[in-house]
Amino acid sequence: MLKIFYLDDEELLLDLFLDYFESENTDLHTFLSPEDAIQAARQSPPDIFFFFFRMPFMNGDDVAFAVDEDIPKYLVTGDINIKHKYKFDGVINKPYKYEDISKIIELHQKKRS
Amino acid sequence: MFDKFFKLSRDLFCVANDEGYFIEVNPAFTKVLGYSKEELLSKPFAEFVHPDDFQKTLNETQNLIEGQGTLEFENRYIHKDGTYRILSWSCSAPQKGEYMYAVARDVTAIRAAESKLSKIKDSLGRHAIIAVTDEKGIITDVNEKFVEISGYSKEELIGKTHRVVNSGAHTKEFFKNMWEKISSGESWSGVIQNRHKMGHFYFVYSILSPVHNTQGSIEGYISIRIDMTDYINLKFAYEKTYNVLNETSAIAKVGGWEMDVSNGELTWTDETFRILEVEKNNSSRPMLPEGLELFVEECKPIIEKAVSDCAERGIPYSLELEAKSAKGRVFWVYTNGKANYKDGKIVTISGTIQDIDSRKKAELALEKERMKSLHSLKLASLGEMSAGIAHEINNPLTVIAGTINLLDRYKDKPEKFKEKLCAMTKSCERIEKIVNSLKKFSRSSDNTEKKVCNLFQIINDSLSLMEIKAKTFEIDFKVDVNEQVSIFCDELEIEQVVVNLLSNAIDSVAEVEKREIQIISTEDQEFAVVRIIDSGLGIPEDEVNRIFEPFYTTKAIGLGTGLGLSISKGIIEDHDGELSYSKEGGKTCFQIKLPIHK
Numbered sequence: 001m002l003k004i005f006y007l008d009d010e011e012l013l014l015d016l017f018l019d020y021f022e023s024e025n026t027d028l029h030t031f032l033s034p035e036d037a038i039q040a041a042r043q044s045p046p047d048i049f050f051f052f053f054r055m056p057f058m059n060g061d062d063v064a065f066a067v068d069e070d071i072p073k074y075l076v077t078g079d080i081n082i083k084h085k086y087k088f089d090g091v092i093n094k095p096y097k098y099e100d101i102s103k104i105i106e107l108h109q110k111k112r113s
Numbered sequence: 114m115f116d117k118f119f120k121l122s123r124d125l126f127c128v129a130n131d132e133g134y135f136i137e138v139n140p141a142f143t144k145v146l147g148y149s150k151e152e153l154l155s156k157p158f159a160e161f162v163h164p165d166d167f168q169k170t171l172n173e174t175q176n177l178i179e180g181q182g183t184l185e186f187e188n189r190y191i192h193k194d195g196t197y198r199i200l201s202w203s204c205s206a207p208q209k210g211e212y213m214y215a216v217a218r219d220v221t222a223i224r225a226a227e228s229k230l231s232k233i234k235d236s237l238g239r240h241a242i243i244a245v246t247d248e249k250g251i252i253t254d255v256n257e258k259f260v261e262i263s264g265y266s267k268e269e270l271i272g273k274t275h276r277v278v279n280s281g282a283h284t285k286e287f288f289k290n291m292w293e294k295i296s297s298g299e300s301w302s303g304v305i306q307n308r309h310k311m312g313h314f315y316f317v318y319s320i321l322s323p324v325h326n327t328q329g330s331i332e333g334y335i336s337i338r339i340d341m342t343d344y345i346n347l348k349f350a351y352e353k354t355y356n357v358l359n360e361t362s363a364i365a366k367v368g369g370w371e372m373d374v375s376n377g378e379l380t381w382t383d384e385t386f387r388i389l390e391v392e393k394n395n396s397s398r399p400m401l402p403e404g405l406e407l408f409v410e411e412c413k414p415i416i417e418k419a420v421s422d423c424a425e426r427g428i429p430y431s432l433e434l435e436a437k438s439a440k441g442r443v444f445w446v447y448t449n450g451k452a453n454y455k456d457g458k459i460v461t462i463s464g465t466i467q468d469i470d471s472r473k474k475a476e477l478a479l480e481k482e483r484m485k486s487l488h489s490l491k492l493a494s495l496g497e498m499s500a501g502i503a504h505e506i507n508n509p510l511t512v513i514a515g516t517i518n519l520l521d522r523y524k525d526k527p528e529k530f531k532e533k534l535c536a537m538t539k540s541c542e543r544i545e546k547i548v549n550s551l552k553k554f555s556r557s558s559d560n561t562e563k564k565v566c567n568l569f570q571i572i573n574d575s576l577s578l579m580e581i582k583a584k585t586f587e588i589d590f591k592v593d594v595n596e597q598v599s600i601f602c603d604e605l606e607i608e609q610v611v612v613n614l615l616s617n618a619i620d621s622v623a624e625v626e627k628r629e630i631q632i633i634s635t636e637d638q639e640f641a642v643v644r645i646i647d648s649g650l651g652i653p654e655d656e657v658n659r660i661f662e663p664f665y666t667t668k669a670i671g672l673g674t675g676l677g678l679s680i681s682k683g684i685i686e687d688h689d690g691e692l693s694y695s696k697e698g699g700k701t702c703f704q705i706k707l708p709i710h711k
Contacts, residue, residue: 009508010511012540013515016515017515020515078504078505078507078511079503079504079507080503094507094511095514098518
């Protein structure tokens with residue numbers, strides 16, 4: 001079972017994420033606070049980490065550099081032309097399709113098996 | 114034979130007895146006095162005499178009876194129409210027991226003419242300056258007025274020529290022409306400058322006429338003069354003032370005008386003619402329609418209405434309009450007008466016209482530049498906001514798209530279904546709100562129009578626009594604004610100012626630990642005061658004086674245009690307000706002061 005973290009400032013999106021992927025044989029964890037997500041990732045690193053970029057006093061780069069380098073990280077953003085330093089595994093633009101996220105999850109499931 | 118003379122004579126012949134009755138009168142009596150012969154003989158002649166002359170007539174008659182010889186006297190006889198005729202009598206004394214024989218002449222017209230002449234002479238003598246000379250021009254008589262104006266006594270003047278008062282202001286030619294004319298028998302008239310005995314000058318309008326003797330040759334001259342000194346001095350003073358006024362008007366490029374309301378006739382100063390490039394015609398004055406033609410088509414209805422309101426209702430006006438000179442040059446003028454009253458009625462309207470072409474064109478160019486700068490600033494603000502706006506729109510859009518994706522799963526869970534629909538509605542509202550704010554903010558302000566606006570609404574709209582940026586830094590605005598205050602403004606411009614100040618405040622507090630921004634409104638007499646106070650680092654003391662200069666910025670390169678505060682100050686001043694900076698309890702405070710609309 002894949003452990004997936006999703007960090008976003010939009011609570012409704014976190015709810016939808018849970019609703020959509022609950023049946024996908026995954027261990028889902030959602031976070032509204034970047035600090036909470038970083039702490040959880042350090043304690044028990046996820047298999048995939050989705051997070052957004054524009055957050056209070058921190059951005060996507062800060063979160064990416066704060067956790068284990070080996071964790072696959074995907075930037076989920078509604079911004080236009082975000083300039084980031086961290087080399088993410090992928091960038092998902094809002095509004096996204098769940099099929100795109102599903103494909104990423106499937107990819108990592110395959111890698112793992 | 115004598116009977117014929119008796120009947121034909123124009124003089125009045127009569128014969129009277131010692132009882133005071135006419136015995137015989139000639140037809141001239143009837144003609145002059147209007148009575149029939151019978152009426153004249155029917156009552157004592159004394160009854161025809163004027164009451165005031167009655168006693169005199171009686172005395173004269175008595176003298177005659179008493180043998181005083183021939184008498185000559187005048188009395189007044191009443192005409193049948195009630196008027197009086199002056200009769201000049203010549204009577205011979207009767208021999209004892211004989212009748213009186215008398216002849217009278219109607220001298221009414223002669224006496225009236227003499228009286229009139231005497232009055233004219235008297236009046237002329239009192240008001241005019243009169244001198245009489247012989248044929249060589251030597252003064253033989255002067256009146257009191259001549260003595261008074263020249264300062265010489267009568268004795269000093271008589272026996273001398275007019276050279277005694279010569280001022281030296283006129284040429285020999287002038288006097289030669291004058292003498293040639295009067296010595297040829299004609300009259301001469303003109304203004305002469307003379308010198309008073311004390312040395313000062315006086316001016317007289319003179320009429321010089323020759324006096325002829327019975328042989329028709331000139332025996333002397335009479336001069337009648339009127340003192341013109343005050344008038345001439347006034348005229349000099351007026352001309353001097355007029356010239357100074359004209360010169361200063363020309364320098365200031367200000368012309369004057371007046372319009373006679375009764376006929377639309379215009380009086381222009383020289384500068385008005387110059388400004389409008391109209392050729393001055395001394396024989397006719399311009400009329401209102403011609404004056405109105407000297408404006409470009411778009412301005413004609415404006416000036417026409419202003420003039421009409423001023424002439425009919427006394428409403429003053431001051432306008433900046435485009436004029437079109439008589440030579441076709443189009444240029445800006447400032448013109449004003451006000452009504453002038455007489456006995457409560459508007460008789461004229463008058464005002465000025467000024468060539469303001471250079472100033473106005475510079476102003477228009479400056480305004481164009483200002484609009485350009487404002488637009489640049491707006492674009493810069495929009496650019497700065499766009500990333501956040503995209504984020505703000507894409508988030509709810511993802512909620513909507515995601516929910517649609519999952520709706521199928523909720524069809525059997527009505528509560529969940531309803532909850533998701535509600536989430537979609539809220540997301541739609543969020544998008545609508547941000548799009549509306551953006552639409553309003555990015556609207557072009559090329560054609561700005563001031564209107565009465567609610568200050569709270571403007572601040573609220575600005576806060577909505579800055580909400581995203583504030584949220585990024587976890588800043589909560591503390592707002593305390595009076596919802597009832599109205600201002601007369603261009604709301605987009607004021608909103609731009611508030612957005613600029615809020616944006617600066619956010620940038621300022623972003624780097625500090627304690628992040629606070631307060632927006633407080635108060636009223637100070639006629640003004641609404643909005644203070645935007647932040648807990649940021651503030652402005653270094655030595656740079657405070659430069660913050661309203663264009664291109665001044667404390668932000669890092671690329672983060673600020675430096676135009677925000679200078680343009681904001683310009684906008685507020687354009688609204689008759691003030692934008693100022695101060696420190697308030699260690700915090701940074703920008704204060705906007707705008708006149709309240711009541």
